Amino acid sequence: xxxxxxxxxxxxxxxxxxxxxxxxxxxxxxxxxxxxxxxxxxxxxxxxxxxxxxxxxxxxxxxxxxxxxxxxxxxxxxxxxxxxxxxxxxxxxxxxxxxxxxxxxxxxxxxxxxxxxxxxxxxxxxxxxxxxxxxxxxxxxxxxxxxxxxxxxxxxxxxxxxxxxxxxxxxxxxxxxxxxxxxxxxxxxxxxxxxxxxxxxxxxxxxx
Amino acid sequence: xxxxxxxxxxxxxxxxxxxxxxxxxxxxxxxxxxxxxxxxxxxxxxxxxxxxxxxxxxxxxxxxxxxxxxxxxxxxxxxxxxxxxxxxxxxxxxxxxxxxxxxxxxxxxxxxxxxxxxxxxxxxxxxxxxxxxxxxxxxxxxxxxxxxxxxxxxxxxxxxxxxxxxxxxxxxxxxxxxxxxxxxxxxxxxxxxxxxxxxxxxxxxxxxxxxxxxxxxxxxxxxxxxxxxxxxxxxxxxxxxxxxxxxxxxxxxxxxxxxxxxxxxxxxxxxxxx
Numbered sequence: 001x002x003x004x005x006x007x008x009x010x011x012x013x014x015x016x017x018x019x020x021x022x023x024x025x026x027x028x029x030x031x032x033x034x035x036x037x038x039x040x041x042x043x044x045x046x047x048x049x050x051x052x053x054x055x056x057x058x059x060x061x062x063x064x065x066x067x068x069x070x071x072x073x074x075x076x077x078x079x080x081x082x083x084x085x086x087x088x089x090x091x092x093x094x095x096x097x098x099x100x101x102x103x104x105x106x107x108x109x110x111x112x113x114x115x116x117x118x119x120x121x122x123x124x125x126x127x128x129x130x131x132x133x134x135x136x137x138x139x140x141x142x143x144x145x146x147x148x149x150x151x152x153x154x155x156x157x158x159x160x161x162x163x164x165x166x167x168x169x170x171x172x173x174x175x176x177x178x179x180x181x182x183x184x185x186x187x188x189x190x191x192x193x194x195x196x197x198x199x200x201x202x203x204x205x206x207x208x
Numbered sequence: 209x210x211x212x213x214x215x216x217x218x219x220x221x222x223x224x225x226x227x228x229x230x231x232x233x234x235x236x237x238x239x240x241x242x243x244x245x246x247x248x249x250x251x252x253x254x255x256x257x258x259x260x261x262x263x264x265x266x267x268x269x270x271x272x273x274x275x276x277x278x279x280x281x282x283x284x285x286x287x288x289x290x291x292x293x294x295x296x297x298x299x300x301x302x303x304x305x306x307x308x309x310x311x312x313x314x315x316x317x318x319x320x321x322x323x324x325x326x327x328x329x330x331x332x333x334x335x336x337x338x339x340x341x342x343x344x345x346x347x348x349x350x351x352x353x354x355x356x357x358x359x360x361x362x363x364x365x366x367x368x369x370x371x372x373x374x375x376x377x378x379x380x381x382x383x384x385x386x387x388x389x390x391x392x393x394x395x396x397x398x399x400x401x402x403x404x405x406x407x408x409x410x411x412x413x414x415x416x417x418x419x420x421x422x423x424x425x426x427x428x429x430x431x432x433x434x435x436x437x438x439x440x441x442x443x444x445x446x447x448x449x450x451x452x453x454x455x456x457x458x459x460x461x462x463x464x465x466x467x468x469x470x471x472x473x474x475x476x477x478x479x480x481x482x
Contacts, residue, residue: 074368088372
């Protein structure tokens with residue numbers, strides 16, 4: 001179980017996250033919602049160990065294997081889709097396992113072995129998602145992972161994602177109430193730090 | 209081939225044709241200037257230089273001089289690449305290393321090449337002169353550009369590698385090298401030119417036996433202007449070829465034409481807010 005205790009993050013003079021307390025279940029999806037500037041991505045960065053809290057503390061992260069589908073993808077542009085995914089996986093994982101996963105999210109075989117810089121936004125989004133979920137990370141942060149996917153392929157991606165999330169601590173940053181319902185996620189609504197007293201509701205029990 | 213690629217190739221061919229026409233134009237100007245001056249000691253035309261080259265190239269002395277100078281300067285340059293990259297990596301990793309190395313590099317960069325030539329001649333014999341001077345001239349450039357490349361790496365990709373705990377050898381080959389390679393290529397382009405200029409200058413002053421520098425010095429002594437220009441053409445061609453070989457080798461090593469990784473500003477930059 002991961003617990004955030006009165007976590008505040010400041011960048012210079014700006015407060016990105018103000019006094020957040022919350023509990024993330026060991027197995028299950030927590031959907032972080034809220035308007036732009038509410039600190040959703042910052043919360044993800046705290047959980048991934050990329051930014052330390054300015055005050056407060058986070059417990060339960062020690063020893064966790066982490067993975068993420070970043071909002072801005074962060075793919076190695078010169079590498080192929082398969083190579084991008086294999087980069088973060090143990091050598092023992094065979095290429096066919098990766099191509100199977102890429103196939104499941106609707107990435108055409110012709111797109112597997114070309115540099116990802118030549119792929120479309122939706123194809124690149126799929127590669128980033130597979131990279132995040134192909135391994136066996138304990139904590140997965142998905143930052144708006146379905147943005148830009150075409151309606152036709154979105155369902156397959158959602159179904160594969162739900163299948164891969166079982167048994168993990170998952171933080172899903174989303175603006176879509178449909179995603180919250182699809183993943184039966186516990187909602188953790190955030191509000192901008194300057195929007196008033198925090199929290200908007202008691203988040204210690206996950207917002208329930 | 210797409211229409212865009214066809215247009216790109218056509219543009220490149222047209223540009224090459226323009227350059228060829230310009231080169232021919234300059235050769236004509238040179239020939240006319242030589243004819244106007246009409247004194248072989250002051251200026252000879254491109255035709256005379258070409259004739260002299262055809263006399264020099266078949267001789268064994270020519271190839272011996274070319275080989276000796278090429279080996280010296282190439283060795284100095286390769287050494288500068290190895291040391292420059294190693295020093296840049298150390299400086300990027302440690303502030304202490306940066307503090308120790310930076311004054312040395314700045315001093316080497318600011319020191320006149322003639323000072324190095326004299327010092328090397330005092331410390332050792334002329335046979336190693338071109339190697340040492342080429343190394344010293346190329347080193348600061350390579351150190352500075354590679355260090356800049358390391359520092360300019362995309363922090364977002366480094367964070368990605370950290371999150372996924374990518375083993376460092378894989379991170380170096382997949383994340384670091386492709387980003388630093390364009391900087392190394394740029395450093396090599398500048399460094400090769402500097403190494404050749406300084407190396408030949410060192411040979412002309414130090415006169416190591418059987419080198420291009422010695423040939424240039426003798427040509428000057430005998431006022432053989434055609435020889436001076438012929439050897440100069442040889443040096444220019446060798447420098448251009450060396451640069452091409454180095455850049456091609458680096459591109460091949462990188463496997464991607466030295467193209468920088470695309471960078472896009474985003475709210476997920478370090479310090480960004482959702």
